[in-house]
Amino acid sequence: MPYIAVTALSHVGLIREHNEDSLVAGPWTLCGTVTENPQTLLFPLGTPLVVAVADGLGGQPAGEVASALVVRQLASLGPSLDDEAAVSDALDMCNHAVYSAARDHPELLTMGTTVAGTVVLTESLLVFNVGDSKVFDAAHDGLRQVSVDDSPPLRPGQRTTSAVTQTLGGSHTFNAITPHVTARALSVDDRYLVCTDGLTDPVPDDELDGLLRAHDDGRAAFEMWKAAIAAGGPDNITFALVRLAE
Template sequence: MPYTAVTALSHPGLVRDHNEDSLTAGPWTLCGTVTETPQTLVFPLGAPLVVAVADGLGGQPAGEVASALVARRLAALGPALDGEDAVRDAVKLCNHAVYVTADGAPELTGMGTTVAGLVIAEGEALAFNVGDSRVYDAGPDGLRRLSVDDNPPLPPGRRTTPVVTQTLGGGTAFRPVTPHLATAGAAPGDRFLVCSDGLTDPVPDEALGELLRVYDDGRAAFELWKAAIEAGGPDNITLAVVRIGA
């Protein structure tokens, strides 16, 4: 029977004092906590399965609250995400929920999060994102980014920036979002990576692609995390390696 294996890991890194990332894999969520080793969950391929990472905005209050809210909302909505319109509406609903939750709570004012994820169904993977967390297709031809970073243009020679131009929440007044969507095939043997920028800022795409070429599942997740740690672990690191099996 075809299945989807999701191997996930979340860690605060070496600089931050706590973890503001959250992760969704089907009905399972990991919110603002730490996994010492990669965890693998296996789901039958059929009904829509959502795998997503939400990265709470650093430098603003309650990033872990915003990311957990989004992760749990996506977990609840996951089985109903049966197409682009449903995914787009779900992301917009999450944005609205972040603002509503922060309204009237001074300690939550300005909280926000990025989000990036996949909805896996038979034969297709639908990627979505707002912000600079990422989704990659890790197929046999190499790593291909499916998400679109919401960052301003970078000056020559610079690869990363902490500035994001679109987030869920993140302001004192409601701002709508326009989710980025992309599709890819999802046949047995196909693999994907969903991750926060705590992985992609310190580790370039070329290194990510090489690690995913060499390793599968738990070992791949561990080696990706290790690469970010060895590069200084400057931010929270959350990732999910997604593999379609038969």
Template sequence: MPYVAVSALSHPGLLRSRNEDSLVIGPWTLCATVTESPQTLYFPLATPLVVAVADGLGGHPGGDVASALVVRRIASIGPALSSEDAVRDALNDCNRAVYLASGGDEGSELTTMGTTIAGAVVQPGSLLVFNVGDSRVFAASSRGLLQVSVDDSPPLGPGRRTTSLVTQCLGGTGTYRAVQPHVATASLALGDRYLICTDGLTDPVPPDMIDDVMREHDDGRAAVELWKAAIEAGGPDNITLAVVRVMDA
């Protein structure tokens, strides 16, 4: 029976005092923790399997609270996310849950907490790619690295490759604001490989370097080398990533 292998790690980087990223792989979550070696998990390719990263908004209080809330909620309903509509509804529910937990307009210290999210639902024959914000999903193949998520970011100025601003996220404002999640379906076959990551990887590490690492290393080693590349580039932000592969038993 085919199975899904997921190699993942999460690290605060070199400049942040804490890790506000969170990660979900099926029923398993990793929130506000530090790993320097990848955790590799294996699942049968059967019921929908969600793999996603959530990046708590820096500069806002409670980014770690928001990202953890969202991945735990996604983990609890993951097997039901078998369609684009189901994923879209789940992300809208997560957005409402972040606002509810923030205390709304009551002056809570968590009032503007928020998080991005990006991930994929792996199921037989298809992959549902989704995101809100600027965390990313890439397809990695012999043809190169292809971003399949959609950045919610303002246009980049001349000579700029990244921006710290997002045009939508889950939560993040003092009053409720609806989101329009990006959700798309792709075909899925044995050997397909994906990278899901926060901008702590993609901001400091250029796409061609990420592509080279994915081409040259197997999944667990690729996760380590990508983390090392972000650290060697200054580690300016929390780094969370997952390498997903569909394999034949």
């Protein structure tokens, strides 16, 4: 009987004072905290299962509040996310919720967050994002990004950028979003990596690919975290490996 294995980790890194990342896996959320070891959760295949990360905007107030609000809303809406339109509508609701919370509490003004994730359905998988958190297809023939970065074009020789062109919240006045949502076929042993840029900025894609090829989920998660820390751990590190198994 097929099932979904989700292996997740969230860590503050070596530079930041606190963790502004949040994560959702089904009804389970992890907000602004630290996991010392990868945690693996198993879910039955059937009811839509949302797995996502949210990265609170640095340099603006209460990023951890915005990211937590979004993943908790996605946890609540998760079982209803059965097609692309439902996911897009849910992200619009999250955007409105962030702006509403900031409007009601002046100390939260301009708080915002990115979000990226997957919804596992019985025979397919939905990929979504707003901002520059990422989703990768960790296929046997190589790691491929399947999310769409909301970032300005990179200059020659530039590998990463912290600039984003759309987020949930993040402005003094309301800005509508255009979520990226796509559907993909799903089969047993497919594996996806959902992550904030605290993993992908310091660790190149080819190094992540090598670690995912070499190790199973729990060990791969640990080794990817170690690689980000060895590269200086410049940001919060949050990610989940999503695998369809039987």
